Amino acid sequence: MIPTLEWTEDGVRLLDQTRLPLEETYILASDYQQVADGIRNMIVRGAPAIGVTAAMGVALGVKQSEATDVAALKPEFEHICRVLAATRPTAVNLFWAIERMSKRFSALAAQPGITVETIRTSLIVEARQMYEEDIAACRAMGAHGASLLPNEGGVLTHCNAGALATCGYGTALGVIRGAVEQGHNIQVYADETRPFLQGARLTAWELMHDGIPTTVICDNMAASLMRRGKIKAVVVGADRIAANGDVANKIGTYGVAILAREHGIPFFVAAPWSTIDLETATGEDIPIEERPASEVTHHAGKQLTPNNVGVENPAFDVTPARYVTAIITEKGVLRAPYSESLQELESVVSGD
Numbered sequence: 001m002i003p004t005l006e007w008t009e010d011g012v013r014l015l016d017q018t019r020l021p022l023e024e025t026y027i028l029a030s031d032y033q034q035v036a037d038g039i040r041n042m043i044v045r046g047a048p049a050i051g052v053t054a055a056m057g058v059a060l061g062v063k064q065s066e067a068t069d070v071a072a073l074k075p076e077f078e079h080i081c082r083v084l085a086a087t088r089p090t091a092v093n094l095f096w097a098i099e100r101m102s103k104r105f106s107a108l109a110a111q112p113g114i115t116v117e118t119i120r121t122s123l124i125v126e127a128r129q130m131y132e133e134d135i136a137a138c139r140a141m142g143a144h145g146a147s148l149l150p151n152e153g154g155v156l157t158h159c160n161a162g163a164l165a166t167c168g169y170g171t172a173l174g175v176i177r178g179a180v181e182q183g184h185n186i187q188v189y190a191d192e193t194r195p196f197l198q199g200a201r202l203t204a205w206e207l208m209h210d211g212i213p214t215t216v217i218c219d220n221m222a223a224s225l226m227r228r229g230k231i232k233a234v235v236v237g238a239d240r241i242a243a244n245g246d247v248a249n250k251i252g253t254y255g256v257a258i259l260a261r262e263h264g265i266p267f268f269v270a271a272p273w274s275t276i277d278l279e280t281a282t283g284e285d286i287p288i289e290e291r292p293a294s295e296v297t298h299h300a301g302k303q304l305t306p307n308n309v310g311v312e313n314p315a316f317d318v319t320p321a322r323y324v325t326a327i328i329t330e331k332g333v334l335r336a337p338y339s340e341s342l343q344e345l346e347s348v349v350s351g352d
């Protein structure tokens with residue numbers, strides 16, 4: 001399996017996704033600020049991967065703290081969490097992971113006589129546990145979602161919701177992997193995903209690595225392929241799913257969902273429970289990250305647009321729940337009305 005991120009004694013090792021597919025290089029984020037930079041600069045990206053990387057960043061920050069007692073460690077811990085939380089606003093997995101580390105810290109800090117050393121060790125264990133849980137969740141999504149995909153034919157995906165966006169196996173690509181493992185004969189169509197090209201660079205790279213037949217298309221080709229009957233299903237990931245089932249995902253996902261509806265093609269969203277945000281009522285309330293204009297005006301250092309032209313670069317959009325055929329999670333497959341099915345699953349999860 002492709003090691004997207006990894007805890008090491010010296011820091012968090014990240015596969016540099018900005019250099020793929022031409023170079024397979026790793027960087028070592030050797031303090032929590034470097035971990036934050038790695039997330040902000042998209043060395044590591046994809047909602048679940050961002051979350052676990054941030055948890056490891058928290059553990060690394062505490063490991064390197066010079067605090068000798070819990071009272072001194074607490075404000076430092078809170079500062080580390082704030083720095084990591086300020087990296088990217090849309091993927092709720094980031095905040096979920098930091099919150100989980102904070103709860104663990106508070107529970108440990110409340111134990112009478114606990115040492116800073118024990119807290120350090122326990123936070124590393126917690127972050128590594130989240131890494132393992134993420135891979136298990138992806139595999140479970142693959143098992144739950146596989147039968148939803150066609151036995152034969154084209155499946156379109158947008159952005160990269162694969163092993164590279166998680167700790168391994170992937171969410172949307174996990175469902176595709178699950179179907180392929182069950183013998184489905186699938187041809188993946190990967191939207192190139194302007195402007196960062198996660199589809200052309202990352203999805204194509206990782207699927208070819210696994211020998212899964214993959215064709216890259218420009219974002220503006222999907223409608224034509226659907227019309228010609230080449231796409232039998234769409235499966236994408238998510239950065240945040242609101243309580244009513246609205247889905248924030250990579251910019252362009254909304255357009256794909258509308259096209260799928262127009263052509264009578266099922267549109268599936270695969271996401272772990274850590275991507276569900278029941279505190280956020282609808283997609284309207286999801287913060288959408290604006291990325292630098294240079295991602296649109298330039299490619300590989302080459303200017304594409306005239307000087308001073310106006311540019312918009314929202315990194316995500318929101319697909320209204322009514323376009324979503326099903327949400328595939330590690331706990332099972334949810335159907336509309338999502339405000340009810342998500343709430344029902346929440347009761348089960350909180351009783352786990």
Ligand code: MRU
Binds near residue numbers: 236251
């Ligand atoms: O900006 P990115 O590359 O972090 O955006 C990633 C996506 O939009 C993915 O589809 C989403 O995080 C799901 S990843 C399993």
